[in-house]
Amino acid sequence: MVRIVKEYAERKKEIMDTAQTLFYQKGYENTSVNFIIETIGISKGTFYHYFKSKEDLLDNIVEKFTNEIISKLEPIVNDKSMDAISKLNEFYHQAGMYKVENIDIIKTIVNALYNDKNLLLRYKMNNRSTELTIPLMSKVFEQGNNEGSFNIEHPEATARIILFFGTSMGEYNAKLMMSLDENPSNIEEMKKHFNIYQTSVQRILGAPEGSIEIFDEQIVDAIMEKYNES
Amino acid sequence: MVRIVKEYAERKKEIMDTAQTLFYQKGYENTSVNFIIETIGISKGTFYHYFKSKEDLLDNIVEKFTNEIISKLEPIVNDKSMDAISKLNEFYHQAGMYKVENIDIIKTIVNALYNDKNLLLRYKMNNRSTELTIPLMSKVFEQGNNEGSFNIEHPEATARIILFFGTSMGEYNAKLMMSLDENPSNIEEMKKHFNIYQTSVQRILGAPEGSIEIFDEQIVDAIMEKYNES
DNA sequence: TTTTTGTAGACCGACGGTCGGTATAGACCG
DNA sequence: CGGTCTATACCGACCGTCGGTCTACAAAAA
Numbered sequence: 001m002v003r004i005v006k007e008y009a010e011r012k013k014e015i016m017d018t019a020q021t022l023f024y025q026k027g028y029e030n031t032s033v034n035f036i037i038e039t040i041g042i043s044k045g046t047f048y049h050y051f052k053s054k055e056d057l058l059d060n061i062v063e064k065f066t067n068e069i070i071s072k073l074e075p076i077v078n079d080k081s082m083d084a085i086s087k088l089n090e091f092y093h094q095a096g097m098y099k100v101e102n103i104d105i106i107k108t109i110v111n112a113l114y115n116d117k118n119l120l121l122r123y124k125m126n127n128r129s130t131e132l133t134i135p136l137m138s139k140v141f142e143q144g145n146n147e148g149s150f151n152i153e154h155p156e157a158t159a160r161i162i163l164f165f166g167t168s169m170g171e172y173n174a175k176l177m178m179s180l181d182e183n184p185s186n187i188e189e190m191k192k193h194f195n196i197y198q199t200s201v202q203r204i205l206g207a208p209e210g211s212i213e214i215f216d217e218q219i220v221d222a223i224m225e226k227y228n229e230s
Numbered sequence: 231m232v233r234i235v236k237e238y239a240e241r242k243k244e245i246m247d248t249a250q251t252l253f254y255q256k257g258y259e260n261t262s263v264n265f266i267i268e269t270i271g272i273s274k275g276t277f278y279h280y281f282k283s284k285e286d287l288l289d290n291i292v293e294k295f296t297n298e299i300i301s302k303l304e305p306i307v308n309d310k311s312m313d314a315i316s317k318l319n320e321f322y323h324q325a326g327m328y329k330v331e332n333i334d335i336i337k338t339i340v341n342a343l344y345n346d347k348n349l350l351l352r353y354k355m356n357n358r359s360t361e362l363t364i365p366l367m368s369k370v371f372e373q374g375n376n377e378g379s380f381n382i383e384h385p386e387a388t389a390r391i392i393l394f395f396g397t398s399m400g401e402y403n404a405k406l407m408m409s410l411d412e413n414p415s416n417i418e419e420m421k422k423h424f425n426i427y428q429t430s431v432q433r434i435l436g437a438p439e440g441s442i443e444i445f446d447e448q449i450v451d452a453i454m455e456k457y458n459e460s
Numbered sequence: 461t462t463t464t465t466g467t468a469g470a471c472c473g474a475c476g477g478t479c480g481g482t483a484t485a486g487a488c489c490g
Numbered sequence: 491c492g493g494t495c496t497a498t499a500c501c502g503a504c505c506g507t508c509g510g511t512c513t514a515c516a517a518a519a520a
Contacts, residue, residue: 003482003484003499003501005483005484005485005499006499007499008499011500032474032475032476033476033477034475034476042500042501043501043502044476044477044478044501044503045478045479045481045499045500045502046499046501048476048477048478049498049500050499052477053476054476054477119349119350153426154426157426161395161398161402161423161426161430164395164399164401165398168391168394168395168398169391169394171394172390172394189387192384192387193390193391196384196387196391196434197391199434200391200395200430203433204426204430204434234467238465262507262508262509263509263510272467273467273468273469274468274469274470274511275466275468275469275513276466276467276468278510279466282510283509284508284510
């Protein structure tokens with residue numbers, strides 16, 4: 001058989017990228033190691049030379065993915081010119097939550113991630129990104145406390161709770177989004193939950209009424225329209 | 231081979247009970263169908279006569295488990311003599327959240343459920359019990375609205391969010407509980423979370439300050455003491 | 461007696477993972 | 491500069507285990 005030799009980093013990246021695509025297409029559980037190596041055209045031995053198990057591969061992908069998120073959030077936290085409320089709002093925007101131009105990507109990710117065959121992937125991504133986001137978010141909370149816009153006793157614990165909370169919300173809204181075609185009224189349901197989440201967060205943080213604008217209703221509408229078109 | 235014939239319901243219950251115990255001991259993923267049937271002493275054919283798949287067995291167990299919870303909550307909702315606030319408080323108590331005498335059971339369940347090999351089990355239990363609890367809880371919310379003790383625009387959506395919120399909390403506190411032996415300071419962390427949750431729920435519902443007493447601090451302390459003993 | 465239903469266990473393909481061995485690039489040496 | 495040595499990227503046959511199927515059959519019900 002033909003033997004193709006590549007550099008360590010290059011081969012590893014090749015496996016990770018291919019696997020990530022396949023996980024998105026078919027789910028983590030439904031993608032066998034055999035299928036991954038057939039797709040790339042490498043042997044079993046090669047695969048296990050780079051990853052000690054299928055789950056180890058997943059962990060590597062999760063780590064890469066979450067690091068990319070964090071690198072977007074860090075500049076916001078360290079921005080000296082922004083107040084805490086703006087930073088928090090920007091947090092959610094940067095998390096890619098409502099970029100209209102990216103709606104196709106969001107659709108793909110939603111359909112890929114929120115699939116029963118992707119529980120472990122989702123679980124690991126959520127956990128890891130939450131753990132990495134907590135220190136950043138709690139720093140913003142402390143700034144808000146100092147500025148008088150927030151009233152938070154335990155910044156870290158509150159950050160953790162709000163992030164978990166957001167995960168649950170996301171889980172539910174993703175389900176609604178996936179069945180949007182059969183159930184157009186899901187749009188209203190989603191908006192409702194966005195609003196409740198928003199006001200809940202606001203109240204939990206003790207922030208002034210109307211200060212937290214995690215989800216801009218107009219943009220939510222735009223997403224929905226674009227979703228229905230495509 | 232010896233052939234032992236049992237009634238349908240009896241045999242089905244036997245399989246479900248055994249499987250539940252094994253899932254708790256070793257996790258859903260780590261418990262093979264082969265091991266289940268060996269433990270009971272039945273054949274593969276018998277197993278698949280009662281359940282069309284391993285996951286079907288899990289669904290049956292989840293259904294039974296969640297129905298038991300709901301049957302405890304229903305009488306509270308339908309009680310004509312209780313006000314909404316008392317009902318909500320009683321909800322959490324009945325959910326088995328802080329029964330000191332049951333601490334061993336809680337320990338078992340926590341250790342069983344919050345195990346990486348039980349992701350699917352936990353996911354299904356959370357989802358199902360949430361869906362079943364929402365109509366009951368939102369009924370209480372509506373009562374509270376009428377009594378003037380709550381101020382809730384969308385009772386169902388709010389119920390869902392509060393339950394999601396509770397799930398998130400439970401997830402993290404379970405993790406803390408599991409590492410309590412190595413990290414005694416986790417007790418304080420858990421209390422912190424209980425308090426944040428309590429005040430958050432209160433604020434989300436627009437309930438009067440101090441009216442919601444989901445977690446009695448003394449009882450939490452008692453649980454912790456008993457946990458450390460055992 | 462016939463039909464239904466509960467039971468048995470050999471068997472299957474697919475899975476994740478292991479292992480002994482091979483090819484090749486770069487370092488080292490004469 | 492040619493030879494050889496070594497580290498490592500790579501190969502693929504093989505393994506045990508998994509969830510699940512199928513045919514045969516015993517026992518109870520009709």
